[in-house]
Amino acid sequence: MRRSSEETKSEILAAARERFAADGYERATIRAIAADAGIDPAMVMRYFGSKERLFAAACAFDLRLPDVRAVPRDGVGAALARHFLDRWEADETLTILLRTGVTNPAAAERMREVHASQLVPVAVAVAGDAAQAQVRAGLAATQVLGMALCRYVLKFPPISAMSRDEAVRWIAPTLQRYLTGDA
16 A cells, blocks of 8 residues: 555654654664654655654654733643643653653754743743743743653652642642742
8 A cells, every 4th residue: 555755754753753752862763663664764764864854853842832821820830730731641752852852962952942932932921021031931841841751751650640630739839930930
């Protein structure tokens, strides 16, 4: 059965996400990704050119952050906590980035790009202080990434066993303080 170019590309990206999540960037190979997608490794190279470009495409990610200007100021922390838990649970791309970002410069750069282009504008919208937005967004990221690492990657029993509502109750006040509180 022949696949369209877009179907092939989509299957390669799906296989790459799974392989990068399972093996990490360093151990994932073009050959293994191609085998997972049921194609020749040359096709992966044809579509993406290199492992680095495949990784970048597989980890393209939109946080789809809510418009915080539509959220009551005192509810921003809870809204973002719920949103981030939804995103972590719905898409393995963030897990891939978290796992590989620690050891791979390309993954770390991708995480910094997501932070700068998507989270910093939220901090500006909430805090209204562009000068502090970088710091506020960075502190919010420490909370969200720390929760994700412990809940979804390391699977610490007390954290991974929490209900979503419990997790929101714990992290929302910290996010709220980081984004709207006094420095």
